[in-house]
Amino acid sequence: MPGERIEQRLRLRAEQPPGATTLVVRGGHDTPDKLRTHAERAARAWSLDAVPLLGISVFAVLGVPLDDLLRRRFATFRTIYLPSAGHLTGQGFELLTTGQAPHFTVRLRRADDHELSRLLAALGAPQPNPQYARSMIWRREED
Amino acid sequence: MYRVDITADLNDEDETGYVWTFLDEARDPAQIVPGALIVAGDAEAAAVCQVIDLAPTGDGMIVHLRLLPGLVDDYRALVERSLAS
Numbered sequence: 450m451p452g453e454r455i456e457q458r459l460r461l462r463a464e465q466p467p468g469a470t471t472l473v474v475r476g477g478h479d480t481p482d483k484l485r486t487h488a489e490r491a492a493r494a495w496s497l498d499a500v501p502l503l504g505i506s507v508f509a510v511l512g513v514p515l516d517d518l519l520r521r522r523f524a525t526f527r528t529i530y531l532p533s534a535g536h537l538t539g540q541g542f543e544l545l546t547t548g549q550a551p552h553f554t555v556r557l558r559r560a561d562d563h564e565l566s567r568l569l570a571a572l573g574a575p576q577p578n579p580q581y582a583r584s585m586i587w588r589r590e591e592d
Numbered sequence: 593m594y595r596v597d598i599t600a601d602l603n604d605e606d607e608t609g610y611v612w613t614f615l616d617e618a619r620d621p622a623q624i625v626p627g628a629l630i631v632a633g634d635a636e637a638a639a640v641c642q643v644i645d646l647a648p649t650g651d652g653m654i655v656h657l658r659l660l661p662g663l664v665d666d667y668r669a670l671v672e673r674s675l676a677s
């Protein structure tokens with residue numbers, strides 16, 4: 450049975466936004482279509498101030514070294530994006546303190562082709578994840 | 593390339609700390625029950641996950657998933673080892 454969208458305003462964490470030089474991580478290799486799918490999924494589930502919330506997930510590198518965050522949370526991603534928070538906000542994207550720290554939602558306003566292309570550019574080039582496959586179950590030593 | 597049981601953005605988390613997606617993005621929603629081990633993600637990035645719970649939200653049903661350690665390929669190797677004669 451369907452329910453209400455989950456209103457995020459009162460769930461946002463009361464913390465300062467990440468500093469401009471703080472890196473944020475997003476795993477995978479995005480395209481505008483993928484970003485649109487993810488943003489629309491968020492808008493199906495979440496609202497902000499009673500309006501469907503378009504957005505995608507990122508994690509800030511706060512309190513733990515980057516490699517630790519990558520190993521704990523992103524080991525299944527071959528590639529990652531690693532822009533700074535300041536670069537995203539400088540391109541007009543708001544970072545919302547959703548979920549548990551250090552998760553953030555990059556808020557989109559329309560998720561149209563133009564905005565999605567701007568977001569993809571703001572994420573920068575995908576780069577190899579140095580912690581890919583570093584969190585693993587048992588493997589033969591020779592593997 | 594992976595053939596996942598349920599499409600998800602493995603970056604997504606909510607206040608529970610679990611990955612979440614919608615049940616109607618599953619190939620076979622009947623398989624998505626609490627405790628089940630499934631493969632979630634997309635063709636390029638997938639992970640073995642355990643279904644935690646389902647909750648009505650928005651216009652559908654949200655599925656919470658616990659990311660399990662290791663790659664999908666690791667689990668295949670594990671199963672092949674266990675079944676080897």
